[in-house]
Amino acid sequence: xxxSLPYNTGYFSTNASYPAHIKSLNTHINICQGEWSDGSPIIxxxxxxxxxRVILDGECMLTIPCQSAVYDMSGDSLRVExxxxxxxxDAYIIPSSSHIAILTGGDIAPLDDAIIILDTSSMYxxxxxxHIEILPSCEIKGSATYDYTDxxxxxxxxxxxxxxxxxxxxxxxxxxxxxxxxYELGAYFRFRGQxxxxxxxxxxx
Numbered sequence: 001x002x003x004s005l006p007y008n009t010g011y012f013s014t015n016a017s018y019p020a021h022i023k024s025l026n027t028h029i030n031i032c033q034g035e036w037s038d039g040s041p042i043i044x045x046x047x048x049x050x051x052x053r054v055i056l057d058g059e060c061m062l063t064i065p066c067q068s069a070v071y072d073m074s075g076d077s078l079r080v081e082x083x084x085x086x087x088x089x090d091a092y093i094i095p096s097s098s099h100i101a102i103l104t105g106g107d108i109a110p111l112d113d114a115i116i117i118l119d120t121s122s123m124y125x126x127x128x129x130x131h132i133e134i135l136p137s138c139e140i141k142g143s144a145t146y147d148y149t150d151x152x153x154x155x156x157x158x159x160x161x162x163x164x165x166x167x168x169x170x171x172x173x174x175x176x177x178x179x180x181x182x183y184e185l186g187a188y189f190r191f192r193g194q195x196x197x198x199x200x201x202x203x204x205x
Contacts, residue, residue: 019055020045024076026057026106026136029069041073054080056106060138062088064100078102088140090199091171092117093132108134116144116163118171119199127173127197132163139165144173146197148204160197173197 019028031045031052045052046068054069056062067082081099085092094115101109110133118125125146132142142163149155160173175195195204 022071022078024104025078025102027078027102028055028057029053029071029078030055031066031069043071043073045069045071051082054078054102056102056108056136058106058136058138062086062134062138076104087120088134089165089169089171090119090121092120092123106136110142116171118173118197122200122202124202125173125197125199127160127163130163140171146173146175158195160195170199172199 019030020034021028029045029052031047031054033047034043034045036043051065051067052069054064054066056064064080064083064086066080069081070079071077072079079099079101083095083098083100085094086100087093092115093111094117095111096113096115100111103109110131112131114128114130114132116127116130116132117123118127127144127146130142130144132140132144134140140163143159143161144163146158146160147155148158158175160175162174164172166172173196197204
């Protein structure tokens with residue numbers, strides 16, 4: 001559909017029944033309106049009154065609520081904008097810049113500026129400064145930092161080097177804390193070893 005557009009100025013509409021499809025990105029775009037301009041490889045999608053959706057085809061059919069998107073035909077990439085959060089597995093991922101990029105094949109560009117909230121129900125754990133990749137196989141991998149507060153109210157930043165989805169589809173984070181320092185996990189109790197964050201468990205595992 002999009003590759004058949006001539007290089008002149010025009011407008012078009014999309015909806016849930018007739019979304020725009022970018023085959024090279026394995027992506028459907030359900031945003032109310034779009035426009036393109038003479039001689040430009042850029043196609044703008046936008047919604048004035050309600051939020052739209054970008055849907056990644058494939059194993060997990062990831063849906064990204066958004067306000068607008070910009071498709072660059074010359075670079076074959078889609079910049080999805082106006083994102084409050086996206087839900088992956090049982091977690092919220094909140095891009096600090098409110099946008100993400102979708103590349104050829106439907107890959108999402110690595111996220112280096114986001115907040116991850118484990119478990120959308122309990123929301124016990126919040127991680128920041130991540131470097132994560134969302135894979136077409138509906139898996140996630142990467143690292144992030146978590147602030148652990150001990151019983152005395154002292155906060156220790158812990159770098160979790162292994163963020164992934166477990167066999168049940170939950171997002172978990174693991175850190176080898178002995179590589180960095182001792183951690184006060186309770187009064188008169190110091191810990192070195194591997195720590196695990198699970199979204200539905202309030203403390204460290």
